[in-house]
Amino acid sequence: MIQICNHNYLLADAAHRQQELRPLLKNYHVLVVDEAHKLPEAARQMYSRSVSQEDLRAFCRLLQRAHLSREAGRLAEVQAALSAVLVRDDRLEEEARAAFVLAPPRTRALEAAITCLRQLAARLAICFPGWEVKQLKDMADTLELFRNNDSRWVLYVQYDRQGAPTLCAVNREIPAQMERALWETGRPAILTSGTLVSGGSFARIRQMLGLESNIRTGSFEAVSPFNYKQNCLLYIPKDMPSPGNRRNVEVLAQRIEELVKAVHGHALVLFTSYRLMSEVHALLRGRLPFPLLEAWRNGQQIIRLFKSLPNAVLFAAGPCWEGIDFPGDMVSLLVIARLPFPVPDPLSEAEKMYYSSLHDYIQAVVLPDMQRKLRQGFGRAIRTETDTCVVAILDQRAQEGQRYHTAVLEALPECRITSSMEHIAQFIRERKAPEYFC
Template structure:
């Protein structure tokens, strides 16, 4: 029997409707430090105000999420919701608000639908590298060295989850969204910049917060700000 194959183009106009923001002024901080949490909180605050709420913030660490949430809970002029272990009630509450901010981790990286202006700003705090476990430790022994293992297993796994998280941004053909990655390893010259760019569709790029503000102002109507 013959097998016919067909590859369809994506219906989403990423170049027109999506802006990928990789801040130029990200500092390299010690993982888990107070300095790291404060830096991330500062960037998130600027982005939320620039897009007038309508924000989903995806974390890879519940600990970091909790710290940043506490820093911003009294500083943001929009409703803020924190989701622990995929709470359906909290996600539903977020969807019922017009310009809220949702802090999430875990399973919220995939399978959650936020169409329209509900999420016009998607913030990915850290690249979603998997946490080592006994299976990955055993798998590592199959490779000659650590570098080969990272390139063959760790990076492709990160790219897959990054694409899943990115998919929360545009859910319909008319959606418009800013996607920000606050991991210095993803920025130009960063260790995993090329891998990030290969994983995501081609979008307009930005390094300055003013470009984010300009993008939102030019693609959202008056009702978006009400």
């Protein structure tokens, strides 16, 4: 018998077994985890706790429906007070994470919210379902982590696009928890993914998965069936300004325009931030002889439209770096606007503390994470054995002689490299059928 589930369900089953609760899955003898590079993020979700403004407002509505107007009013007051002391700094981007800093106004708001939630749990224990009462207690317990500034957790505030705050607490021992939950059981496990290796090494993913101690492991890297030397041309220009240069956005837009025209559309342009994507899109609007689309968050409809058009150009960020299939001539030009270095946030700052120097942290964490994300983005280019594609990396730091040139090449399959726009046009003419250009 074969059982199939997602990563979160697997971890939830492991948690049940650790607590000697009824397992969610039937007993199994061998574990196979596909897309195993996503398992650490699933564990982060599983081993974290949060309280959002919507969580509190949902309980206010529940209390109103139960004709408990006084209790609903009290909870609405503490929710508003808590939101008021967590206002987003104007300097932060949308959907940013900010380290939680305890201050007297926040302490008072947290204490009021904790008291209110615990009193509500006691008041409703008689007449409300047990799981709803438990949810109130869990929210109070989570807020106590912030009131106590608990050092066992990474505490931060997550803001959504409207600036609404969510208090998030992530356990600092996630790799160790994964080790106890999944690997110490003694069951054989096979972990597979196209992006487990970073720079020719499994070291980073071993660390993230909790496989660094006495767990016996073996590794194998399969050779890709795709002929990248024949079917892929890597373009790294020699004259891009640095990402911090004020002319970078203008030059980036101009270079994307030249590439799109050389390849006759059929282009996917990946960005590391929606802000940069929006700036470049504004500069190129009306300048391309092909449909220009922008996929924002939850942009599935735009992606379907892109797939239906013969030679469109799609600007995308976020989830489009992986998990989306563009076979055939649909993407004959893949542009990576910036190297996908992880954005510093409270979680990365907490991890940095475990390394003796910034250099060690960059080599052990920052570079491997960038290489894995770069490889995921590169994977949008060649999806079948007959696909042909130009991949352009328009980041000065990837240029020959620059700091991360070698790291970029280590992350990607071996293919021909050029800095000439003429070579790109020739490559496309030689490998595309006449109908491609119609």
